[in-house]
Ligand SMILES: Nc1ncnc2c1ncn2[C@@H]1O[C@H](COP(=O)(O)OP(=O)(O)OP(=O)(O)O)[C@@H](O)[C@H]1O
């Protein structure tokens with residue numbers, strides 16, 4: 001198994017609330033609720049650790065409510081190298097309704113100054129040498145500009161470790177400009193990068209290939225219930241999950257990233273990686289939280305995924321260079 005660094009610049013405590021239907025402006029009564037240490041990088045870390053990798057988590061954690069994270073990191077078995085910053089880590093609210101609709105209310109996060117960014121770079125410089133990959137996932141906290149973020153991604157690139165990036169908005173454009181090894185936009189985010197909506201699979205493939213041309217090797221485009229497209233210099237594939245009952249889509253993208261990175265680290269053929277990542281992320285939507293690698297029907301889900309190679313390239317076994 002490999003060593004991976006998972007960065008959450010803007011982690012969160014996720015307050016997941018399940019209720020029949022949200023009635024704005026009224027008193028709503030929930031069916032259940034729970035609070036979890038989360039944020040995209042931490043969610044990826046949790047899955048990778050469950051898959052047996054040695055994981056170091058870092059980024060910025062508010063010192064006023066760090067206890068829940070410290071307990072979670074100990075329970076997951078990941079190494080905590082978060083830089084502590086003044087104030088509280090944000091609480092993000094996830095409202096899941098009976099029909100599968102999810103409403104996210106994400107906070108801005110704790111303020112991060114340049115001293116803390118420099119401290120994070122020192123952590124990365126210390127640990128990157130032993131890592132097989134660095135995952136950066138999630139939004140930017142206040143105080144980290146897209147320009148500073150691009151500089152950070154480029155800095156990690158100089159540490160000669162592949163960077164897997166999943167972010168959104170201005171951070172996505174800046175992060176993509178730094179040419180990470182792998183990215184996972186969804187179709188809306190891909191459209192934001194392109195400057196025009198990406199509608200339909202052909203447009204997704206076209207936009208993903210343009211990202212490959214900038215030097216990004218693996219472009220995973222997630223398409224919700226329609227699965228994903230993977231574009232690499234070796235070819236383009238699509239993978240569709242079976243229909244599942246949707247409870248919460250919140251950690252599906254993070255599960256996909258972790259499972260795809262696992263396949264890469266294990267040097268699996270592309271089809272095996274796509275099947276695994278699609279099945280595990282489909283499992284993730286059936287409950288609150290990340291995909292469960294012990295789901296009893298995971299093998300069935302894998303066989304139910306429909307894979308297709310959309311363009312010829314080098315043989316699928318050679319999808320990484
Ligand atoms: N309704 C669904 N049914 C089955 N699988 C799903 C469904 N929604 C998502 N998935 C799986 O999860 C993956 C990621 O989903 P999605 O495209 O919603 O990610 P995302 O936009 O990054 O979400 P988030 O940021 O909330 O994690 C999809 O590629 C697919 O494999």
Ligand SMILES: O=P(O)(O)OC[C@@]1(O)O[C@H](CO)[C@@H](O)[C@@H]1O
Nearest residue numbers: 012038039040092106138139250
């Ligand atoms: O505000 P961001 O950083 O874009 O997203 C944060 C977040 O919505 O992403 C995860 C799910 O992917 C959640 O755990 C978390 O609350």
